[in-house]
Amino acid sequence: MNAYLSFFVYLLAILGFVALTLWLNKVVGPKPAPTALKLEPFECGATAIEQVNVKAVPVKYYAIAIVFILFDLETVFLFLWALGAQPLTGALLAALGVFLVLLVVIMLYVWRTGLLEEVTK
Numbered sequence: 001m002n003a004y005l006s007f008f009v010y011l012l013a014i015l016g017f018v019a020l021t022l023w024l025n026k027v028v029g030p031k032p033a034p035t036a037l038k039l040e041p042f043e044c045g046a047t048a049i050e051q052v053n054v055k056a057v058p059v060k061y062y063a064i065a066i067v068f069i070l071f072d073l074e075t076v077f078l079f080l081w082a083l084g085a086q087p088l089t090g091a092l093l094a095a096l097g098v099f100l101v102l103l104v105v106i107m108l109y110v111w112r113t114g115l116l117e118e119v120t121k
Contacts, residue, residue, distance in 0.1 A: 060118055067110055074103050 032038070078099060085092045110116060 060115075063115055067106065067115065070106055071103070074099060074106075 078096075081092070081096060081099065085096075
């Protein structure tokens with residue numbers, strides 16, 4: 001069987017299983033009635049102090065989250081490169097160089113913009 005055909009059959013099987021599971025949950029699963037007690041806001045067992053108890057997260061924390069995801073993904077890719085680079089060739093070393101350059105560029109950007117110092121203030 002062709003590799004693409006195998007992939008699409010596998011993908012259809014996964015999507016079919018997810019759809020079947022969601023449908024069975026909807027048909028057979030419990031259907032709790034919405035009572036007044038159930039619709040009350042729950043906050044660690046304490047009664048709510050304010051009507052809306054949600055505070056906005058400062059935007060600077062999103063930048064830290066994005067930088068963390070970039071470093072995390074590059075680390076995963078470096079591990080995958082190390083596992084897949086069995087016959088070490090020039091092209092594989094060039095790929096490693098590109099990843100390391102990206103890692104250094106991101107680190108320099110974080111350092112030069114003072115992103116970490118701004119969050120710790």
